[in-house]
Amino acid sequence: MLLVYEDSHKEHLSFLTDLETEVLKEFGRISLNFIRKGINPKIFQGAAQKLGVPVETVQHGVEGLMYLLIEGSRFLLNEVDFQDSLMTLGFSEETRSTLLELYLEHRREVRQILDDMSLDLPHYHNLEWRFDVQLASRSLRHQVAPLVLLKLQTKDDEAKKTTLLQTDPVNLVHVTHVLEEALQEMKSGYFRRIARNIK
């Protein structure tokens, strides 16, 4: 698949066509930094002064480049598709290869950043267990009640949550068995067929 650009976007990117390789690389570095940490408008001014162009032009150029990197990573474009997407922008061979290099080198990282921003469910982080036998309580002496205490840690975004749970031997065996079955399902022909067919 190829990336689709709006006219304004094409116009913004056209600024990059005339840049020297070194300057383009610098723009690439700035764009990546902005993707990582958010936009810092001061940098636009500095760059605009150095190049002798309006601040807006620099801003549009960087934003266009960020869009290019983000969209490419979002769709996980391969080398050929990314290069073909650049073709339509009228870049020189050299500019294209510089951008391709930048993309391939940082694709994984940008994707990770996008992934971190995505909707996340509380997910399993760690489990610790211990085995106790309850011997007595205020209302009943002489008991023998085996118990497994479970400390389950889940993570929601970066926030860790610890939950204390317990169970008895019979239920522990049952729960383990049910979850083992769940794991088996992942290996089933049905799951693999679906996974193969969704591209």
Added chain:
Amino acid sequence: MEFGPQVLENIALAGDAAHIPDKIFAKLVTCACQGVLNEDQRNIVEENPAFKDTNKAVLKAAFSGLVTLIIEAAKHDSSDQNISSLLEECKYTADKINEFSKIFLPQKPHIQLLLGKIGFSFPHIVDVDWRLDYYIKNNNVEKVNSGVYLISLKTEIPGEHELKDFQFSCTVEQLQDLVGKLRDATKCMERIAQV
């Protein structure tokens, strides 16, 4: 099993034929056991026609003595012998002691079961539901394409009637980790059970 003087007095009262006639003693012990076991029969002696000729204040005191004895004996898992010697101290006849044991001992395990339920605990896992999804994409990232499990642990919480869910998601690797640890716990428990 130790009782204060007031309780001992009440137990003695229940065994005193002058206050509680022999023919209704067995009935009173049975009622005391039922009153402990069933929540809706706590007041079982109040309107009971079997006790209509008994003085209400005496009946109340005798009933409370027997209930205390039954609960304490179950709580400490007292032997037949222990109970007998206590009742002897309260001047029970051998017949009455036998009668008490005959009614109480079969009920003891049930009462202990109830007593065992009193207390607190962490949410107790009784079942688990799972679901396997294939995560395709989201608004930020396309082609995520990975299997994701959603796990819901069903837990019982003391004092609450409904089961509570504890939900979280797992990747395959995370579920493998979880199952591995549960399996370890199961094995450890089985080894201990064999000793």
